[in-house]
Amino acid sequence: MIEIKNTRVLVLAPHTDDAELGCGGTIAKLLDQGNEVHCAAFSACQQSVRPEFPPDILIREVREASSLLGIPEQNLHLFDYEVRTFNFRRQDILDTILTLKKKIDPQVVFIPSVNDVHQDHYTIAQEGLRAFKLCILFSYELPWNNLTFQSTSFSILSEAHLERKIAAIKAYKSQSHRAYMTDEFIRGWAHMRGVQIQERYAECFEMVRMKF
Ligand SMILES: [Zn+2]
Numbered sequence: 781m782i783e784i785k786n787t788r789v790l791v792l793a794p795h796t797d798d799a800e801l802g803c804g805g806t807i808a809k810l811l812d813q814g815n816e817v818h819c820a821a822f823s824a825c826q827q828s829v830r831p832e833f834p835p836d837i838l839i840r841e842v843r844e845a846s847s848l849l850g851i852p853e854q855n856l857h858l859f860d861y862e863v864r865t866f867n868f869r870r871q872d873i874l875d876t877i878l879t880l881k882k883k884i885d886p887q888v889v890f891i892p893s894v895n896d897v898h899q900d901h902y903t904i905a906q907e908g909l910r911a912f913k914l915c916i917l918f919s920y921e922l923p924w925n926n927l928t929f930q931s932t933s934f935s936i937l938s939e940a941h942l943e944r945k946i947a948a949i950k951a952y953k954s955q956s957h958r959a960y961m962t963d964e965f966i967r968g969w970a971h972m973r974g975v976q977i978q979e980r981y982a983e984c985f986e987m988v989r990m991k992f
Contacts, residue, residue: 782992785813790886791920792877792908793821794900795863796842797952801960802920803890804849804945805937805970806983811850812941818884819846820857822873822904828863833954841955845948866903873903877911886915893919893986895928909988919986923969924960930986934973937981942970 789810793799799807799819810817824838839858846856859876861869891908892901905919921929937945946966955961970981 783813784810784815784888787815787888788884788886789815789817789888789890790880790884790912791817791819791890792892792904793819794866794892794898794904795823795825796821796838796858797845797949797955798892798901798922799890799920800845800849800945800948800952801966802892802922803935803983803985804845804948805941805981806890806935806985807849807851808941808944809935809937815888816855817851818855818857818880818886819851820859820877820880822859822866822876823861823863823900824858825863829954830957837954838952841952845951848948848951849944861900864900866900870903870907874907874910877907881911886912888916888918890918890920890985891988892922893926893929896922896925897927898925901925913989915989916991917989919988921984921986929984931973931976931984933985933987934977934979934982935985936977936979937970937974937983939981942967942981945970 791799826835829835889912892905894905973982973984974980
């Protein structure tokens with residue numbers, strides 16, 4: 781078993797909530813293991829927030845979710861790209877990622893899957909791959925968006941790590957109508973991935989680049 785320790789980690793999230801959903805338990809675990817974890821979210825989706833919520837609700841929710849996971853406030857990097865337009869801003873997004881790279885110099889990076897069908901997720905995956913091809917690189921899973929996903933790598937989660945993931949996801953009250961935001965789904969998904977490796981709970985990643 782390979783452990784990630786004393787390392788700078790960067791999670792690239794197209795939208796607020798993608799990092800918590802794809803790797804919230806692993807973020808909690810990596811923090812407990814003494815890693816420096818940064819999370820960058822490229823859009824708070826102000827254009828698609830439901831009318832009963834203030835347009836900036838996701839900015840408040842991502843701050844709360846990150847703090848529940850244990851990410852220091854200064855390690856949460858928020859950007860204001862318009863939702864569903866990332867594919868038209870490819871070079872700007874690459875420049876933003878390269879600025880983060882220079883500032884953080886991460887050794888391990890998490891990106892969405894290059895097989896993610898959402899145009900914003902796909903753009904972050906492609907530009908993340910371009911920027912971090914020389915790093916240890918994993919793609920995280922968002923099953924409702926992945927047509928295919930290679931289950932090549934697993935992060936074992938404790939009950940406490942899973943509970944922190946669930947608490948972080950619950951912070952997104954504006955997204956609670958989505959079928960994948962329920963405790964039942966998050967726990968069942970982690971359990972399904974755990975069963976594949978003879979553990980109770982896990983998160984699954986596609987291994988894009990590895991070095992050891
Ligand atoms: Zn998203």
